[in-house]
Amino acid sequence: MKKDDVCEVVCVHEDIVRKVKQRVLGQEKILKLAGIFKALGEPTRLKILHCLKEEEMCVCDISEVLEMSQSAISHQLRVLRDLRIVKYRKEGKNVFYSLDDEHIFKILDEGLNHISHH
Amino acid sequence: MKKDDVCEVVCVHEDIVRKVKQRVLGQEKILKLAGIFKALGEPTRLKILHCLKEEEMCVCDISEVLEMSQSAISHQLRVLRDLRIVKYRKEGKNVFYSLDDEHIFKILDEGLNHISHH
DNA sequence: AGAACATATGAACACATATTCATATAATAC
DNA sequence: GTATTATATGAATATGTGTTCATATGTTCT
Secondary structure (H helix, E strand, O other), X not given: OOOOOOOOOOOOOHHHHHHHHHHOOOHHHHHHHHHHHHHHOOHXXXXXXXXXXXXXXXXXXXXXXXXXXXXXXXXXXXXXXHOOOEEEEEEOXXXXXXXXXXXXXXXXXXXXXXXHOO | OOOOOOOOOOOOOHHHHHHHHHHOOOHHHHHHHHHHHHHHOOHHHHHHHHHHXXXXXXXXXXXXXXXXXXXXXXXXXXXXXXXOOEEEEEEOOEXXXXXXXXXXXXXXXHHHHHHHOO
């Protein structure tokens, strides 16, 4: 999109626009935040996280619970790991995953609240 | 994927799997919840919501603040409307949007907390 | 050492989706 | 009525991504 015709519309409430424009989050923060939500916004990953909310689990257990291939689970765990949404612990051949952070719990719960009250 | 070789792995912690399996969310709830998070997980939509967290705004104002085309914003607002994440109010030619729900506020804030503490 | 098992990962394909462009709808002003 | 403005939307394109398949890595056991 050309920089000039970015907004072709002329109806602008100047005071509001000025105020809100000052409070816009930086691109970096937006991307980071969007990254977290995007991770939670995929059914498989959400299921994984909902499992880990209950128990620390190894890849195979998750695979079994969700009735999906080990590979698919492992790929998604990689995404969650990279975003530091889950942490892991090696024990012999197993790798046990768990939620990284209290905020993830809260976000999940708040989401559940939202869909209940509706 | 064929139902039979759903999980080709044999290392299973039976007690954990049994317990967690009972608590798995139904597909409908998962999809609804994932839908919400997915909506928040797209930078443009997240920016829009962050704006609406400050002020009720019309399409054109959002367009101006985010320096994006009216069409792009309108398309994304449709997604947010369908998911009842935002509500709207018509006033003459304008349509003013705002966050639908307290939970959306909380989820956004909890997300911001998460990326700050990191 | 080799075999068996748990996990990770690269490539490919299929599917979803965000933006643009063009146009439609709806409301106001003249 | 027509013109103008604000918003909505359908189609097309480009980009992103989840799963599968095949394979690699790493660990334990014999």
